[in-house]
Amino acid sequence: MSVALAADAGLALLILGLAVWTSIARTAGGAVIGFMAYGLLVALVWVRLAAVDVALTEAALGSGLTGFVLLGAAARLPRDAPAARPGWGLRLAAGVVSAAVAAGLAAVVLLLPVSAPTLAPAATANLPALGLGNPVTGVLIAYRAIDTLLESVVLVLALIGLWSLARDGDWGGRPGALRSADPSPALVLLAQVLPPLGILVGIYLFWTGAIAPGGAFQGGTVLAAMWVLTLVTGLTRPPRVGGRGVRLLLVAGPALFLAIGVAGFWLGGAFLAYPAGYAKPLILAIEAALTLSIAVALGLLLAGPPLAQSGPRA
Amino acid sequence: MDSLATLASATWGGPLLVLALMLPVAALMLAFVLGGRHAERVVLATLPIGLGVAVAIAAAIIHQGAALHYDLGGWAPPLGVSLHADGLSATLLLTTAVVLCAVGLYARADFRVPPGVSEARAPLAFWTLLLAVWAGLNAVFLGQDLFNLYVALELLTFAAVPLVCLSGSPQTIAAALRYLLFALMGSVLYLLGGALFYGAYGTLDIPMLSARLASGDPIAPAALAAAALMTAGLLAKTALFPLHLWLPPAHAGAPAAGSAVLSALVVKASFFLILRLWFDVMPASLTHLAAQVLAALGAAAILFGGVLALRQARLKMLIAYSTLAQIGYLFLVFPLVANPAAAPILDLGQTPGAWTGGVLQLVSHAFAKAAMFMAAGLIAGALGHDQLRGLGGIGRVLPMTVFAFALAGLSLMGLPPSGGFASKWLLLSASIETGQWWWTLVMLAGGLLTGAYLFRVLAPALSTRGPPLTLVKPVERSRELVVLGLALCSVVLGLVPFSSFGLVQIGRLGATGIGLP
Amino acid sequence: MTVRPGPGGSGFSRDATARGAGFFGCWLLLAGPGWSNPAAVPAVDVAVGLLAAAAATWASVHLLPPTPGRVRLGALGRLLLRFLWQSIVGGSDVARRAFAPRLSLQPGYLVYPVRTPPGPRRALFGALTSLVPGTLPVGSEPQAGAGCALVYHCLDLRQPVADGLAKDEALMIQGCGEDATDV
Amino acid sequence: MTIALTLFTIITVALGVVFFLAGTVGLLRFPDTLTRLHALTKADNLGLGLVVLGLLPQVAWPFGGLKLIAVWLLALLAGATVGPLLGHAAWTQERGREPPP
Amino acid sequence: MSEFLLIAALCVLGTVALGLVVILRGPTEADRLSAAQLLGTGGVAALLLLGVATDTTGVADLALVLALLAAFAAVAFITPFGTNGGRADPVAQPDRPQDPE
Amino acid sequence: MSSVTLFGLCGAALVGLGLFGLIVQPGVLRKILAFNLLGSGVLLLFGVIARRGGGVVAGNGSDPVAQALIITALVVAFAATVLAVALLRRLVQETGRDSLDSDG
Numbered sequence A: 001m002s003v004a005l006a007a008d009a010g011l012a013l014l015i016l017g018l019a020v021w022t023s024i025a026r027t028a029g030g031a032v033i034g035f036m037a038y039g040l041l042v043a044l045v046w047v048r049l050a051a052v053d054v055a056l057t058e059a060a061l062g063s064g065l066t067g068f069v070l071l072g073a074a075a076r077l078p079r080d081a082p083a084a085r086p087g088w089g090l091r092l093a094a095g096v097v098s099a100a101v102a103a104g105l106a107a108v109v110l111l112l113p114v115s116a117p118t119l120a121p122a123a124t125a126n127l128p129a130l131g132l133g134n135p136v137t138g139v140l141i142a143y144r145a146i147d148t149l150l151e152s153v154v155l156v157l158a159l160i161g162l163w164s165l166a167r168d169g170d171w172g173g174r175p176g177a178l179r180s181a182d183p184s185p186a187l188v189l190l191a192q193v194l195p196p197l198g199i200l201v202g203i204y205l206f207w208t209g210a211i212a213p214g215g216a217f218q219g220g221t222v223l224a225a226m227w228v229l230t231l232v233t234g235l236t237r238p239p240r241v242g243g244r245g246v247r248l249l250l251v252a253g254p255a256l257f258l259a260i261g262v263a264g265f266w267l268g269g270a271f272l273a274y275p276a277g278y279a280k281p282l283i284l285a286i287e288a289a290l291t292l293s294i295a296v297a298l299g300l301l302l303a304g305p306p307l308a309q310s311g312p313r314a
Numbered sequence B: 001m002d003s004l005a006t007l008a009s010a011t012w013g014g015p016l017l018v019l020a021l022m023l024p025v026a027a028l029m030l031a032f033v034l035g036g037r038h039a040e041r042v043v044l045a046t047l048p049i050g051l052g053v054a055v056a057i058a059a060a061i062i063h064q065g066a067a068l069h070y071d072l073g074g075w076a077p078p079l080g081v082s083l084h085a086d087g088l089s090a091t092l093l094l095t096t097a098v099v100l101c102a103v104g105l106y107a108r109a110d111f112r113v114p115p116g117v118s119e120a121r122a123p124l125a126f127w128t129l130l131l132a133v134w135a136g137l138n139a140v141f142l143g144q145d146l147f148n149l150y151v152a153l154e155l156l157t158f159a160a161v162p163l164v165c166l167s168g169s170p171q172t173i174a175a176a177l178r179y180l181l182f183a184l185m186g187s188v189l190y191l192l193g194g195a196l197f198y199g200a201y202g203t204l205d206i207p208m209l210s211a212r213l214a215s216g217d218p219i220a221p222a223a224l225a226a227a228a229l230m231t232a233g234l235l236a237k238t239a240l241f242p243l244h245l246w247l248p249p250a251h252a253g254a255p256a257a258g259s260a261v262l263s264a265l266v267v268k269a270s271f272f273l274i275l276r277l278w279f280d281v282m283p284a285s286l287t288h289l290a291a292q293v294l295a296a297l298g299a300a301a302i303l304f305g306g307v308l309a310l311r312q313a314r315l316k317m318l319i320a321y322s323t324l325a326q327i328g329y330l331f332l333v334f335p336l337v338a339n340p341a342a343a344p345i346l347d348l349g350q351t352p353g354a355w356t357g358g359v360l361q362l363v364s365h366a367f368a369k370a371a372m373f374m375a376a377g378l379i380a381g382a383l384g385h386d387q388l389r390g391l392g393g394i395g396r397v398l399p400m401t402v403f404a405f406a407l408a409g410l411s412l413m414g415l416p417p418s419g420g421f422a423s424k425w426l427l428l429s430a431s432i433e434t435g436q437w438w439w440t441l442v443m444l445a446g447g448l449l450t451g452a453y454l455f456r457v458l459a460p461a462l463s464t465r466g467p468p469l470t471l472v473k474p475v476e477r478s479r480e481l482v483v484l485g486l487a488l489c490s491v492v493l494g495l496v497p498f499s500s501f502g503l504v505q506i507g508r509l510g511a512t513g514i515g516l517p
Numbered sequence C: 001m002t003v004r005p006g007p008g009g010s011g012f013s014r015d016a017t018a019r020g021a022g023f024f025g026c027w028l029l030l031a032g033p034g035w036s037n038p039a040a041v042p043a044v045d046v047a048v049g050l051l052a053a054a055a056a057t058w059a060s061v062h063l064l065p066p067t068p069g070r071v072r073l074g075a076l077g078r079l080l081l082r083f084l085w086q087s088i089v090g091g092s093d094v095a096r097r098a099f100a101p102r103l104s105l106q107p108g109y110l111v112y113p114v115r116t117p118p119g120p121r122r123a124l125f126g127a128l129t130s131l132v133p134g135t136l137p138v139g140s141e142p143q144a145g146a147g148c149a150l151v152y153h154c155l156d157l158r159q160p161v162a163d164g165l166a167k168d169e170a171l172m173i174q175g176c177g178e179d180a181t182d183v
Numbered sequence D: 001m002t003i004a005l006t007l008f009t010i011i012t013v014a015l016g017v018v019f020f021l022a023g024t025v026g027l028l029r030f031p032d033t034l035t036r037l038h039a040l041t042k043a044d045n046l047g048l049g050l051v052v053l054g055l056l057p058q059v060a061w062p063f064g065g066l067k068l069i070a071v072w073l074l075a076l077l078a079g080a081t082v083g084p085l086l087g088h089a090a091w092t093q094e095r096g097r098e099p100p101p
Numbered sequence E: 001m002s003e004f005l006l007i008a009a010l011c012v013l014g015t016v017a018l019g020l021v022v023i024l025r026g027p028t029e030a031d032r033l034s035a036a037q038l039l040g041t042g043g044v045a046a047l048l049l050l051g052v053a054t055d056t057t058g059v060a061d062l063a064l065v066l067a068l069l070a071a072f073a074a075v076a077f078i079t080p081f082g083t084n085g086g087r088a089d090p091v092a093q094p095d096r097p098q099d100p101e
Numbered sequence F: 001m002s003s004v005t006l007f008g009l010c011g012a013a014l015v016g017l018g019l020f021g022l023i024v025q026p027g028v029l030r031k032i033l034a035f036n037l038l039g040s041g042v043l044l045l046f047g048v049i050a051r052r053g054g055g056v057v058a059g060n061g062s063d064p065v066a067q068a069l070i071i072t073a074l075v076v077a078f079a080a081t082v083l084a085v086a087l088l089r090r091l092v093q094e095t096g097r098d099s100l101d102s103d104g
Helices: A002-024 A028-048 A052-075 A088-111 A120-125 A135-143 A145-163 A185-208 A216-232 A244-267 A279-303 B014-034 B036-064 B087-107 B121-142 B146-164 B170-201 B206-215 B221-238 B247-253 B256-281 B284-310 B315-331 B333-337 B340-347 B353-383 B399-413 B419-433 B437-462 B477-495 B498-505 C010-034 C043-063 C073-099 C120-129 C161-176 D002-029 D033-058 D063-097 E002-025 E029-054 E059-082 F003-024 F028-058 F064-095
Strands: B068-071 B082-085 C108-114 C135-142 C148-154
Touching: A002 A028, A002 E002, A002 E029, A002 F003, A002 F028, A028 A052, A028 E002, A028 E029, A028 E059, A028 F003, A028 F028, A052 A216, A052 A279, A052 E059, A052 F028, A052 F064, A088 B221, A088 F003, A088 F028, A120 A135, A120 F064, A135 A145, A135 A279, A135 F064, A145 A244, A145 A279, A145 B014, A145 B121, A145 B146, A145 F064, A185 A216, A185 A279, A185 C010, A185 C043, A185 C120, A185 D063, A185 E059, A216 A279, A216 E059, A216 F064, A244 A279, A244 B014, A279 F064, B014 B036, B014 B068, B014 B082, B014 B121, B036 B068, B036 B087, B036 B121, B036 B498, B082 B087, B082 B121, B087 B121, B087 B256, B087 B353, B087 B477, B087 B498, B121 B146, B121 B256, B146 B170, B146 B247, B146 B256, B146 F064, B170 B206, B170 B221, B170 B247, B170 B256, B170 F003, B170 F028, B170 F064, B206 B256, B221 B256, B221 B284, B247 B256, B247 B315, B256 B284, B256 B315, B256 B333, B256 B353, B284 B315, B284 B333, B284 B437, B315 B333, B315 B353, B315 B419, B315 B437, B333 B353, B333 B419, B353 B399, B353 B419, B353 B477, B353 B498, B399 B419, B399 B437, B399 B477, B419 B437, B419 B477, C010 C043, C010 D063, C073 C161, C073 D002, C073 D033, C108 C135, C108 C161, C120 C135, C120 C148, C120 C161, C120 D063, C135 C161, C135 D033, C135 D063, C148 C161, C148 D033, C148 D063, D002 D033, D002 E002, D002 E029, D033 D063, D033 E002, D033 E029, D063 E029, D063 E059, E002 E029, E029 E059, F003 F028, F028 F064
Parallel strands: none
Antiparallel strands: B068 B082, C108 C148, C135 C148
C-alpha cells in the first residue's frame, strides 16, 4: 500500500501548505480562499480516515458555509490601518509555546498505545436494538442523545447571540446581509435550478443517515445552503426575526427531541430512552425535525442580524 | 415496555438531575418562541421552580448521604452519558439558583419591554441568555462525561458572550470578541484533551477514566498531555492570571445583571472542571505536582488583581479586577488539599478543612460578587456614571445599597462574621497545618489589598462632607432589597458552624484523588 | 424578483407533474443503492421519496415557474447532445492550446446581439455557451434600440465564434419553444 | 471482457488526468485572468467527465454509475455558472482599467 | 486496479496543487476565486478516484454534496462583493494588503 | 509509518500553526481563521484516534463514537465562527478597525 501512503502524504503536504498559506497570505480574501480550499481537502482526509460521516459534515459545513461567512467578512474589512503586529518577544514566546505543543502532540501520536481502546464494538453491538444501520447516528441520537440535544440548543443560542447584535431600531426586521443588489443572470439561473436538486439531496442525506453515512446535520446543512442561494439572489425573502413561525421551526427539533426524551421516562424506562420496537420511527421523527431546525438555524445564521423593517438596505 | 439498555443504573432522586438540566432548556425554548413580554414571565416563573429542584437535590443528597446518579437514555457509561451530583455539585446548583433568582428579580427593571412595541432586542436576548447560562451551568455541575462537559462549556460560552455586549457599544463589542476568542481557544484545548483521554483509555466517563488511570501502571503520555491541555484551556476560561486579559473589559462592560452572572457564576464553571480534572480524574501523585503550579498562578492573581483593582478609576472595573484576585484564592485549594500532610485527616474519614474552605470561598464570592455588581449597577444607574471620584456622599442617598456593598466587601476581605471570613480562615489554618506558610502570606497580603481597594470605594461613599448628590434616576426599593439579600447570604454563610457544611463533602470521600490514597 | 405564484392552467400542472416525476426519478437514483432487494422496497422509503420529490417540485415551481410555450423534447435532446459535444470539443481545444509549443491565442471580446429575451432562457443560453469552445460570457451591454448584447470573451478571435453562437441560439429557441410573452 | 473494461478504465482515467494537467498548464501559460478562466472551466470539466467515465465499469451498476454521472452533471452545471460569474468579475475589473472594446 | 486509481488520484492532486499555487498567487481576487472551480472539479475527481480505489461506501454521496456546493462556494466568492450596493466592487480592486510584510 | 500516523502528525502541526496564529495574528479575521485551523487540527487528531480504534475492531472503519463527537464539535465550531464574524463585522462598522489593540 505504498501508493496509498504516497497519496496520503501528498494530501497531508497539500493541506499543510494551504494552512500555511492561510496564515501568511497578504490579503484577508486570499487567506479565506486558501482556507476554503483547505477545508475541501480536509474532507478528503476524512474519507481516507474512513469517516465519511465527518467528511460530509466537513465538506458542507467546514468548507462551504464557513467559507461563505468568512468571505463575507473579508470583503467588509477596512482597507487601511493594518493592525500592528505584536512585539517580537510575544511572537517568540508564542512560537516556542506553539512549537512545544505541536512537538508534544506529535510525540503523543507516535506513542499512542498499541492496542487502541475503543467503544466501537459496543456502539455497533447495540445498533440492532435501535433498528439503525449507521452507528454514528446511533451515537448521536441514542447513546449520547443529550449531547446532540444540547448541541441543537447551542445553534438556537448562537442565533439569539447573532440577533442580539442588531441595532435596537432594527429589531423585528428581516435579516439583510445576504441580499445582493443586482445578481447576475448566471447566479439567478443557478438559484432557480440548483435548490430543488439540493432539497432532494438534503432530504436524502437525512433519510439515509439511519443506514449509511449522512444524518440531520449534513442534510440540514445542504438545505441551508440551498436556501441561502435563493436568499442571495432575492428569489426568497428571509423571515422577520419577530415571527413566531420561524421560531417554532427553530426549536422544533430540540423540542421534539426533548418531548420524546421526557416520554422515555414512562415508555422507555429512562429519560431519552426509546421504547423497544419503536426506536427507529422515533429516531427518524427526531432526525426529521432536527434537519428542519438545523437548516433554518444555519440559514438564518448566514443571513445575519435583522435590519430595519423598511426593506433591504444595500 | 422494556428499556433497550440493561446496564442502566439510577439512584433514587436521579430524575431530579434530569429536571435540573432540562428545566432551563425547556424554558429557554418556550421563552424564545413566545418572545416579547412573555420571555420575562417565563424566566420568573421558572426560576423558583429551579430553586426548588436544587433544594430537592440537596435534600435528597443529605437524606441519602450519598451522591445522586442518573444514566441518560438508560445507556450506562462508557457508551452512554450519565449525570451525577455529589454534595459539591448540589452546593453549586443551589448557589446558582439563588444568585439567578436574585438576578432575575433585579433585572426586571433593566430589561422591560418598552411600551408600544411587542418585543425589543435587549430584553429578549437577556432573558433567553439568562436561561441558557443557567442550563450551561447546571450541565457543567451535573456532567460526568468529558465531552458532555465540553458541550456544556460551549453552551455557557454562547450564552455569556452576547451578554457582554448587550449594550452594543464598540468597547463592549471588542470586549465580547476578545472573550469569545479566549473562550474558544479554551474549549478547543479542552476538547483536544478529551480526545487524547479517549485515545489513551477509551472512555470519557470521569469515574471510569479515573479508575483506568489508577490501574494502569505508567500513565500514558497522552493522559499527561491531555491534562495539561485541558488545564490550560480551562484556565483561559476561568481567567486566571496570566490568561485574564479578557475578563475585566468583558465584565465591566456588561449590564450589571450580566456582570453579576458572569463574575459570580460563569467563571466558576471552568474552575469547577479544573477541580474535577485534578481531584476526580488524575491520580493524586500528579495532582500534588500540578497543585503547586496552579497555586502559584493563583497567588500571582491575588496580588496582581488586587494591585490593579487599586488603580481603577471606575467602580465596575474595580469590581472586575477584584474578581481576578478572588479567583486566585480558589486555586490555593489545590496544594492545601492535595498534600501529604492532609492524609491523616482523610484517614479519619473527614474532608480537609481546605476543601470546605475552598467551596465556601466559591459560594460566598458568588453571593458577594453578584451583590457588588448589582449594587454598582444601582449606583451607576442612579448617578449616571460610576467614576470612583464622583461617589462622594452616595451613602447618604442610597444607604441600603451602600450597606449591601459594604457587607459584600466584608466577605471579600475575609472579615468576620462572613462567609469570606470562614473560607479564608479554613484556608489559612490549612496552610499552617500542612506547613505551607507561604500561602498564608499571600492570603494576608491579598486581604490587605482587598481592604485597600474597597476602602477607596467606601470611604468617599460613607463620607458626610461634600455637596449633596443629585440622582439622575430614583432607585427602586425592591431592587435594593434584592441586592441586600444576596449580600446577607454571603455574610450568613460565616455564621453557620463549620460542621453544617457536611453537604459539600458528601460523595467526595470515596472519590479517588482527594489527597493521597 | 420575488416569488411569483405560477400561472394556473393545464399546461402548468402538466409541467409541474413532469418535473415531479423527474425529481422522483432523481430520488430513486439517490436512494436506490440503499435497497438491497429492489423488489421489496419498504413503502415508507417510497413515501419519503414522494415527499422529497413534492418538496423539490414545490421549490422548483416557485423559483422557476413553468412558462407557457411548447417544449419540443426532440429538439431539446439535440440541444443537450450538442452542448455535451461542445464541452468535449471545448476542453480539447483548451488542452491543445495549452500544450502547443507556441501559444496560439488571440484573445479578445466579441459583442453578440442576443435574440433571447432576458430571464432564465438567456441565462441558460449564457451558461450553455460558456461550455462552447473558446467563448466565455462575461457580461451584457445595452444595444442601440431595445435590444441587448452579450459580451463574450474569446480565446481566439480568428475562429468563427459568432456564427457558432447564432447556430446555438437558433437550436435553443427551437428546443425550448420561443414565446414572446416570456418573462 | 474484464480485461477490456480494465483497459478502458485505465485509458479513460489517464486521459482525464491529462486534461486536468492541461488545465493547470493553461493556468501557468495563459497570459491573463480571463484566458486562464477558459483553461480552468473547460479542461477540468472534461477531465472530470473522463474520470467519471473511466470509473463507470468499476462501480455497482446501475445506481452507483448513475450517481457518478449525476456528479459530473452537477459539476458541469457549477462550471457553467461559475465561469460566467468569475468572468464577469474579471471583466468588470478590466473594464475599470480601460474602456471596453 | 486500485493502485492505478490511487496513482491517478495522486496525479490529479498534484495538478490541483500546482494550479492552486498559480491561482493563489493572484494577482487579482478574481484569479484566486477560480480556486473554487479548480477544487470543485479536481477535488471531486480525486475524491472519486480515492473512494473507488479503496471501496469506501458513501463516497458518491460525498462527491454529490461537493459538486452541489462547488457552485455554492463560487457564490460565496461573488456575493459579498455584490452586496456593497453593486457599485463599489471590491473584486475590481487590486490587492489590498492588510499586513505589512 | 502508516497513513494514520501521517495524518496525526499533520494534525499536530496544524494545532501548532493555529495556536501560533491565534496568539500573534493582529487582525481579528486572521485570528478567526487561525482558530479554525486549530480546531480542524484538533479534530484531525481526534479522527486519527478514531481511525485507530475503529481499525482495530471493524477492520476498515472508524470509531463511530469519536465520529459523532467530531461532528458535534464541527457544528459548534461553525456556530462560533459565525458569532465571531458577526461581532467582527459590528466592530468594523462601529470603529473601522479590525483589531482589538487599543482597548485593552
